[in-house]
């Protein structure tokens with residue numbers, strides 16, 4: 085039971101991060117039907133910028149309070165990522181708006197590689213320790229541990245998702261974004277400048293990615309120029325799981341994916357411990373007597389779950405959990 | 415033709431899809447306050463003409479709205495200038511609520527009080543929309559969707575309303591209702607350019623009409639004259 089609660093806590097934490105990143109994929113897809121494969125790299129840049137700012141500020145003779153330094157890291161990462169999101173759209177995708185779908189897709193992959201290598205040049209090819217400057221108290225719930233950082237990640241994600249939902253559903257510009265997502269031509273007849281809406285979508289997605297990047301750095305204590313790849317792939321899976329193009333779907337998909345992954349990682353060792361399989365016990369009794377365990381797949385298989393879930397969704401519910409339409413618009 | 419200056423003036427308009435010419439040098443005009451219709455068979459080029467006016471398609475020729483050229487203005491600036499298109503197939507935002515669709519019609523406006531007044535006016539004209547204001551627009555019937563598309567356009571307080579086949583796909587009862595609404599909009603002083611395949615209906619609300627055939631305008635006359643024209647009667651009124 086402790087393991088279960090512990091993995092729920094861990095899953096909610098990573099799931100919150102996946103949700104924030106998945107929202108970026110889904111918003112951009114919703115508006116221009118582009119899978120922005122460089123989005124994971126925007127998360128990475130967010131983590132990197134925060135890393136530099138926090139390292140610099142924490143290293144001064146009379147450093148600011150830790151919370152202020154962390155905040156400064158976030159405050160620097162957000163505009164830096166917003167600028168990258170804007171430039172990506174402006175330079176890489178806008179000129180291809182009316183090109184065959186494959187062109188922007190391949191460009192997105194190219195942008196992802198370029199951003200990775202820019203980060204490699206600016207920062208390092210090696211993993212860098214993300215400064216752990218804030219206190220991280222540990223609380224216990226039902227025998228499981230939850231850290232201050234985990235609580236902060238989950239709460240901040242909830243706040244950001246609520247704010248985004250309010251923006252998209254309650255403000256004039258938010259309604260214009262949804263209208264553009266549905267029919268860009270009619271939206272322009274209503275006076276909506278599609279270029280502005282599309283640019284705004286990229287910028288908002290990048291701001292969420294920046295926050296997610298700082299969360300990842302703080303949570304795992306490490307940044308690396310390739311960190312955006314796997315994270316982006318998983319967040320994209322989360323968006324597809326929820327139904328790409330659907331905001332609530334991205335949130336649900338992110339949280340679910342985090343939970344599936346954490347629970348999978350928590351239990352796969354036990355489930356694939358041959359010493360516990362009735363039929364196999366006898367055959368491997370000697371080894372089991374020696375080690376007590378004979379585990380086929382350890383928690384290092386965790387990454388597999390995200391993609392098993394993605395494949396299962398694509399097979400059984402291609403439009404995702406909350407997605408309504410699969411058909412591509414002409 | 416008309417005493418007042420034309421609000422819309424089209425001269426030698428050409429529109430093509432790639433190498434296929436769909437509109438081949440047409441000229442027409444609409445004067446402030448009048449209701450003019452453009453009738454013609456399926457494929458004549460009516461929708462193409464309206465899309466070119468709304469800047470959704472690139473075009474050549476002279477396109478003047480209110481004395482200013484439209485040719486190099488982006489589509490999203492026209493509604494603010496006073497020209498609003500209700501597109502073929504209605505083009506409502508199915509996943510937005512009825513109220514949100516109406517708000518989109520007023521997207522280019524910032525006069526709160528005026529917008530509220532116009533919403534009340536639209537609800538007065540189209541009471542069904544008021545009942546369904548909180549409903550997602552995709553759940554409306556075809557006729558209600560057409561009403562919504564017209565109501566949404568009215569929210570922009572247009573000086574020129576372009577209507578593309580408002581009767582399309584509607585049951586006869588509903589067509590009558592939609593045309594009653596168009597009549598009352600015209601009566602409120604909105605200038606209308608109405609495109610229709612249903613020529614009899616169109617000529618019943620318009621004071622003048624143009625007949626379009628394979629990308630060109632072949633005939634232009636007052637509505638009563640067109641209704642009496644033997645060629646029109648045979649080709650478009652099914653007699």
Ligand SMILES: Nc1ncnc2c1ncn2[C@@H]1O[C@H](COP(=O)(O)OP(=O)(O)O)[C@@H](O)[C@H]1O
Pocket residue numbers: 431434436454455456457458459460461462463
């Ligand atoms: N997207 C398009 N691509 C190529 N040809 C088109 C397209 N849309 C319309 N056309 C052609 O242009 C001509 C005029 O069409 P349209 O303006 O839709 O006619 P109408 O509205 O009078 O029925 C038709 O021959 C039609 O086949």
Ligand SMILES: [Mg+2]
Pocket residue numbers: 460461462502579
């Ligand atoms: Mg048509």
